[in-house]
Amino acid sequence: MKQTRQRKKGKLYNRKAMALLFIVFLMLFCLVNVLVRDKEFSEKENRMLEQKPKLSWSGIESGRYMKQYESYKSDQFAGRNFWVAFKTRVDLIAGRRESNGVFKGDNNYLLEDIAKPNQEQMKQNLKAIREFEKEYKDIPMYMMLVPNAANILSERLPNFAVTENQEATFDAIKKTLGDKITWVDAGKALKAHKKEEIYYHTDHHWTTLGAYYAYEELAKTMKLDTSKSPKLKAYAVTNAFNGTLSATSGYETGYEEPIYIYVPEKEKEAAQVVVSYVDEKKKTATLYDRSKLKEKDKYALFLGGNYSMIDIRTTADTTDRLLVIKDSYANCLIPFLTPYYREIIVLDPRYYYGDIKEVMKENKISSVLFLYNGNTFVEDNSISGVLQNGETE
Structure with a gap:
């Protein structure tokens, strides 16, 4: 009896000690989260992090404040990168092959889930594009929506993965835009080459090879005189690219892949360029920023990344001027x-x-191209503001 009581006391003591340790751990963890300063940017994930939202009655009433606060705490969680990687490993052991909206496919492919369209915002954007076309009805306009890898490479998705029907979404967008805006079928070009390296394994972008095949389709649709283009050759500028999907999901963190650029076989045939970053008031004589190859986001090699407005002037023997309204898929x-x-x-x-009407007038634009990947376009909240008011929302 005495031994039994001692064992019970020992178990009770152990439970209390464990409970106390757990409470101390939680308090220390909370303290660390309070003391650690918020970060504005995640270099590993190459994105801006959510900042602490302002408290307002309207935000509380609508539920927006709590959603923003939840996103804020998730982004600013102490040791977030470690815990994301840890959770990913546990999920893999349990047989789960999806993390933070990223599927772990075969052959080291990471595939971003297909975004569900924001129907109201997309409706506003499409309406703004149609009205923009009416205002400049003598200027040809083109729309190229690029399917995401989970669409074109769907056979690489893990078993039982379910995604949005992106092709149906594209069909609806094409129908809504009508025939005044010429549709460029990037999906057809990419499907024809789906067995090639047309998407990065660890990043949400297409590769330069994928962009090249879409460019060929674009050239046909826009009736560009391809005899003006020199023969190109591809060469790798890095073999150590590990993209944002790897950082976001925690998968394939050690996988490295190449980034290629295409240059004329004969250097003297290359069009010379002057690239002006308008708001930054800086100029360069190249379309590639090689300093980005030393950073995490090596895809920013193309045009140096994303900027509000870039003015590219060339020595091409033509007076044609193109306006590209785009996301980062256009950069390569x-x-x-x-x-x-x-x-x-x-x-x-x-x-x-800025005011897009001034851009159209002052730069004597002769053609307009909208170039987006599908996921960005269906969630975008900026296009309508720029086309209608000269301001983003």
Whole structure:
């Protein structure tokens, strides 16, 4: 009896000690989260982190404040990168192959889930594009929506993975835009080459090879005189790229892959360029920022990353001027277009706050291209503001 009582006391003591340790651990963890300063940018994930939202009655009433606060705490959680990696490993052991909206496919492929369209915002964007076309009805306009890897490479998704029907979404967008805006079928070009390296394994972007095949389709649709373009060759500028999907999901953190650029076989045939970053008031004579190869986001090699407005002037024998309204998918395709235009104006509505009517007039734009990947376009909240009011929301 005495031994039994001692064993019970021992178990009770152990439970109390464990409970006390757990409480101390929680208190220390809370203290660390309080003391650690909030970060604005995650270099590992290459994105801005959620900041502490302002408390307001309307925010509480609508539920927006709590959603923003939840995102804020998730982004600013102490040791977040470690815990993401730890959770990913536990999930893999349990047989789960999805983390933070990223599927772990075969052959080291990470595939971003297909985004569900924000129907109301997308409706506003499409309406703004149609009205923009009516205002400049004598200027040809083109729409290229690029399918995401989970669409084109769906056979690489893990078993039982369910995604949105992106092709149906694209069909609805094409129908809504009507025939006044010419549709460029990037999906057809990519499907024809799906067995090739047209998407990065660890990043949400397409590769330069994927962009090249889409450029060929674009050239046909826009009736560009490809005899003006020199023969190109591809070479790798790095073999150590590990993209944002790896950082976001915690998968394939040690996988490295190449980034290629395409240059003329004969250097003297290359169109010379002057690239002006308008708001930053800086100029360069190249479309590639090689300093980015030393950073985490090596894809920023193309055009140096995303800027509000870039003005590319070339020595091409033409007076044609192109306006590209885009997301980051356009960055590695734009170099293919330099032989065909005297000037290419590149606008990213996520960062642009100017007056697009002035751009159209002052730069004598002769063609407009909308170039987005599907996921960005269906969630975008900036296009309508730029096209209608000259401001983003």
